[in-house]
Amino acid sequence: MATSHLPDRMSTTPLPEGTPQVCVARQPIMDLKNQVFGYELLYRAAFGDTSWAGGPGDQASARVLNDALLSLGLETLTSGKFAFLNVSHQVLLQDVVTVLPPEGIVVELLENIPATPEVEDACRSLQKRGYAIALDDFTPGCPAEALLPYAKYVKIDLLSTPPDQFAPLASRLLKSKLRLLAEKVETAEALKIASQAGCTLFQGYYFCKPTTYARGTMAPRKLAYLRLLAALNRPNVTVGSLEEIIKQDASFSYRVLRSANSAAFGLRQTVRSIHEALILIGQDRVRKWASIWAMAGMSDGVTPELVNITILRARCCELLGQSSTLTQEGSDHFLLGLCSLLDVILGKPMNLALEDLPLSTETRAALLGGDNPERHILDAVTAYERGAFEAAANAAAHGGVDADMLPDAYASALKWVWSLARSQAA
Known part of the structure; x- marks a missing residue:
């Protein structure tokens, strides 16, 4: 099935000039x-x-x-x-x-x-x-x-x-x-x-919302995917290291190759190895894909919609973070959204769920409810998804983001998530 190219930056189908958002x-x-x-x-x-x-x-x-x-x-x-x-x-x-x-x-x-x-x-x-x-x-x-x-x-x-x-x-x-x-x-x-x-x-x-928190050790499958998520997002991970991490999981390797060879990218050559995919498609994009799959792998026992929401939040936080005047360039806003429901997915309090993840100080604080620009960006996204548009605008302003960016960011995130899903189903 043909799909549109997965955008790196915000894009939506333009409406006629003069049409309000x-x-x-x-x-x-x-x-x-x-x-x-x-x-x-x-x-x-x-x-x-x-x-x-x-x-x-x-x-x-x-x-x-x-x-x-x-x-x-x-x-x-x-x-x-x-x-x-x-x-x-x-x-x-x-x-x-x-x-x-x-x-x-x-x-x-x-x-x-x-x-x-x-x-x-x-x-x-x-x-x-x-x-x-x-x-x-x-x-x-x-x-x-x-x-x-x-x-x-x-x-x-x-x-x-x-x-x-x-x-x-x-x-x-x-x-x-x-x-x-x-x-x-x-x-x-x-x-x-x-x-x-x-x-x-x-x-x-x-x-x-978590109903009860699990006691004792985490299920081996969830633990393995949590470790993969941590490894994928280590600072300054090299192409070679990322290739080895992805190869640890056969389903990851298969998904990377299937996505790389989908019509979404229109490559003129068949991608035959993880290394080729990382070079041709880009290390950052493949790392995001694999992080999403790791999150999905941890979601046994919860509704798939929970993972869909985290992916949508991840992309939306990333797009808003790119325009924020209060957060650093290259901050891990994608992980900010992706991990926003990790306590529910793992059945653990958020501080324990985040324990082994290589998050920045700002992102970790935001996920634990701290008062910083990253938290305000996450609050803007969660308010927007619930239709609390005024609250979303106020939170965006405290995160250094123009409220007018919210409709485009959410729309672009929806397109990205839908395109990613279709590329996987192709």
């Missing part, structure tokens, strides 16, 4: 097996753009269907999973969503949409044309009760729904053959409550 992030929606079912697209106007400052309303909903999808592509935004798209009252009535094919799309109706005859007609029309509809923030007795016959998914906010109402509401909706999605699921206990009530989809970052 759109802040777009994605939040995973997980199933009962802790696999990604889809992503809700979170969006707003770019920082400083006041042309539609009302949040995800009419113009914002139309803009994300146009600008964000045009610049990134739906497949890149969702990695081929379902896309839950927020739709406002007017956008629903204007039939804007039908510019996209119904496959892979879930039309999410905001909770403030009135259940007028016109809205019911629009929902009926979408349903007939094969579009799945989700009702957002559903509560007992809300106007959206009238829209239940057209819905396939119903989203219930676990935090705002009184505990004594959650299970009865879920039970009633399940009788109508609706699929229930619990929102604001932030802990393992919340996940248990929602699943016992009959929810089969979950939105929240419960899987990014």
